[in-house]
Amino acid sequence: MMGKKGALKAASLGERGIIDMIRSELASRGAAQPDPPLPHPDDASAMRLPDGRFLVIKTDMFVRRTDAPRGMRHLSMGWKAITMNVSDMAAKGAMPAAAMVALGIPRGYGAGALRLFFRGVSEAARHYGFPILGGDVGEARDLCASVFLVGYAGSLVRRSGAHPGDILAVTGEFGSTGAAYRILLERMAAPAPLRRALCRSVFNPRARLREGVALADSGSLSSSMDSSDGLAFTLHSLAKSSGCGFELTSLPISGHALEFARLHSISAEDLALRGGEEYELAVTVPPERWGDAMEVAAAAGGSLIRIGTAVEGSGVRLTSGGVRELPEDGWEHLR
Amino acid sequence: MMGKKGALKAASLGERGIIDMIRSELASRGAAQPDPPLPHPDDASAMRLPDGRFLVIKTDMFVRRTDAPRGMRHLSMGWKAITMNVSDMAAKGAMPAAAMVALGIPRGYGAGALRLFFRGVSEAARHYGFPILGGDVGEARDLCASVFLVGYAGSLVRRSGAHPGDILAVTGEFGSTGAAYRILLERMAAPAPLRRALCRSVFNPRARLREGVALADSGSLSSSMDSSDGLAFTLHSLAKSSGCGFELTSLPISGHALEFARLHSISAEDLALRGGEEYELAVTVPPERWGDAMEVAAAAGGSLIRIGTAVEGSGVRLTSGGVRELPEDGWEHLR
Numbered sequence: 228m229m230g231k232k233g234a235l236k237a238a239s240l241g242e243r244g245i246i247d248m249i250r251s252e253l254a255s256r257g258a259a260q261p262d263p264p265l266p267h268p269d270d271a272s273a274m275r276l277p278d279g280r281f282l283v284i285k286t287d288m289f290v291r292r293t294d295a296p297r298g299m300r301h302l303s304m305g306w307k308a309i310t311m312n313v314s315d316m317a318a319k320g321a322m323p324a325a326a327m328v329a330l331g332i333p334r335g336y337g338a339g340a341l342r343l344f345f346r347g348v349s350e351a352a353r354h355y356g357f358p359i360l361g362g363d364v365g366e367a368r369d370l371c372a373s374v375f376l377v378g379y380a381g382s383l384v385r386r387s388g389a390h391p392g393d394i395l396a397v398t399g400e401f402g403s404t405g406a407a408y409r410i411l412l413e414r415m416a417a418p419a420p421l422r423r424a425l426c427r428s429v430f431n432p433r434a435r436l437r438e439g440v441a442l443a444d445s446g447s448l449s450s451s452m453d454s455s456d457g458l459a460f461t462l463h464s465l466a467k468s469s470g471c472g473f474e475l476t477s478l479p480i481s482g483h484a485l486e487f488a489r490l491h492s493i494s495a496e497d498l499a500l501r502g503g504e505e506y507e508l509a510v511t512v513p514p515e516r517w518g519d520a521m522e523v524a525a526a527a528g529g530s531l532i533r534i535g536t537a538v539e540g541s542g543v544r545l546t547s548g549g550v551r552e553l554p555e556d557g558w559e560h561l562r
Numbered sequence: 563m564m565g566k567k568g569a570l571k572a573a574s575l576g577e578r579g580i581i582d583m584i585r586s587e588l589a590s591r592g593a594a595q596p597d598p599p600l601p602h603p604d605d606a607s608a609m610r611l612p613d614g615r616f617l618v619i620k621t622d623m624f625v626r627r628t629d630a631p632r633g634m635r636h637l638s639m640g641w642k643a644i645t646m647n648v649s650d651m652a653a654k655g656a657m658p659a660a661a662m663v664a665l666g667i668p669r670g671y672g673a674g675a676l677r678l679f680f681r682g683v684s685e686a687a688r689h690y691g692f693p694i695l696g697g698d699v700g701e702a703r704d705l706c707a708s709v710f711l712v713g714y715a716g717s718l719v720r721r722s723g724a725h726p727g728d729i730l731a732v733t734g735e736f737g738s739t740g741a742a743y744r745i746l747l748e749r750m751a752a753p754a755p756l757r758r759a760l761c762r763s764v765f766n767p768r769a770r771l772r773e774g775v776a777l778a779d780s781g782s783l784s785s786s787m788d789s790s791d792g793l794a795f796t797l798h799s800l801a802k803s804s805g806c807g808f809e810l811t812s813l814p815i816s817g818h819a820l821e822f823a824r825l826h827s828i829s830a831e832d833l834a835l836r837g838g839e840e841y842e843l844a845v846t847v848p849p850e851r852w853g854d855a856m857e858v859a860a861a862a863g864g865s866l867i868r869i870g871t872a873v874e875g876s877g878v879r880l881t882s883g884g885v886r887e888l889p890e891d892g893w894e895h896l897r
Contacts, residue, residue: 234672234673234674235672235673235674236669236670236671236672236673237667237668237669237670237671237672237673237676238669238670239673240673242699242700245665245667245673245676245699246699248673248676248677248680249665249676249677249680249697249699252677252680252681252684253680253683253684253694255684256681256684256685256688257684257688258683258684258685258687258688258693258694259693259694260660260693260695263695267696271696272660272662272695272696273695274659274660274693274695278613282659282660282712284660284662284695284696284710284712285662286662286664286696286697286698286708286710287664287698288664288666288698288700288708290666290700290701290702293700293701324609324617325595325607325609325617325619327607327619327620327621327710329621329622329623329664329708329710330580330584331623331625331666331702331706332572332580333572334571334572334573335571335572335573336571336572337569337570337571337572338569338570338571338572338574338575338580338583339569339570341572341580341583341584342583342584342587345583345584345587345588346587346591348588348593349587349588349591349592349593350591350593352593353591353592353593358593358594358595358609359588359593359594360595360598360607360608360609360619361602361606361607361619361621362584362621363621363622363623363708364577364580364581364584365577365623365625365628365706366625366628367625367666367702367703367704367706368702368703368704369702369703371666371700371702373621373623373664373698373708373710375619375621375662375664375708375710377617377619377712
């Protein structure tokens, strides 16, 4: 089909179009799971086990060309390849039990660079507490690594459980990665200490695993999602999956992002809403569980920052400084 | 490191050199599993679960450029991507519970071709009896699909358990794929019916899942390995892992391979020993369990063909028509 004139191309379907096409093919051929515990498009996939727990699996591919901005070292790439998968498990409340890494390497790739990549993979796996059981090595034109995580959860938190009245919260501040990408990709300037602090957010990604699992186990969340596609896109997705809207009363913007925005007279809100790759969790909490949830997050070494409320209807509105509709501004592969 | 002159390159390490380097990095950073139930270089990876069973995971990447010979349709590619992973699980006695597929697609790839690829993936998953739970889609320069399988086993069969005196057996005949590759890659001729029959072996790959699981559960195997890297290479690997040698008294060569070899005056043994991609199992059975094992294989819809015996020492010898050492002739990526 590849060279056929007029044939529909992958690029014109886009990542989500391709996924929809694949899902319909799987379903019509009887290869999909009926009534999955984490229905599409949730952060990970799950299957109920005979003992009542859930097997949770996740795969996300790290591709150097698109996932490693200029200046990112191989050690950080390894950390990121693991972290991007752990963050999705964390959002569902699952603890990873083991990982595999399928590596694609160009022939001329440096062996030392590969070793550093796996040092990052190893350090990250150890940090999050699971072994790398094995993997696969093949030739590819770009360095890429498909990480495959297997985990278990006692209870799962879907994207679809938010109810009007629930408190909307996140596990950290936003904007630093957005500012760092402006520096790394658009070569925008910043004084060295600020530059270093901002770039650290991109080069040292950490997932909120302890918080995510503890919050899910406590039963205090009504919905949860990893924020790595950007806060605006994440909140829109959570709203859509839950069939509600969100009103944002405040945005938790990092001090460094505020400083960078002031320096360049650009919008700090924009950095926070559209940066992406923050690996924070966006969750909703029924108001009566809010106190519990904050305690659980603190006991797990993190925190919950209240940013708004789930409301009837749809869409996401900023209500600080006048009401504005928040555009989705997602980021899609292959478009 | 990529452009640095004199730096060690991935290509010069070879696939196994890279894997060894990665393993040492994982081990020295505390990210490897101590005392794994299936030690490297076994067909899959495993972890003992609290209930005594084993979690078995496997990933192998299908890359169109290297895994799909000329003439292979997308439906067959999908079958093959699943089958190559299932066969490794089958060899360990594990039943797959679920799969994920991480897909890399070139921008200009045909959507219809992708759909057919996933029709193959779906049909294969259904054939082997597990759902595809999800996956990931990214851009790549070649069509590639990392399949991740999660399965469970009550008991595992390692590569390393063969003892001198054990019977060496395989689950089917060899040689057809080797002949098919001569036709597809070297454009060697064959009458249409023979050509079709031979190519079917490449285009309709089937793993011996029922036999593998039933044999492992029966406890009648001392070792087992998937044969898809070629029979010669497989037997050498099994011998090395077990610390023994093998004497082959006969080779189970398919009638079609014999016919093709006769037609071109080439060695049918060579086709059988070095073809690869057969997805049969090579196993060893203690002599007192041989009767049981044959019955179990038959009850699972297959058969065991006795081809030789495990002996003291090392290496693999053909003893039919004079004794000859069998060269390893493995096939390695990235060399």
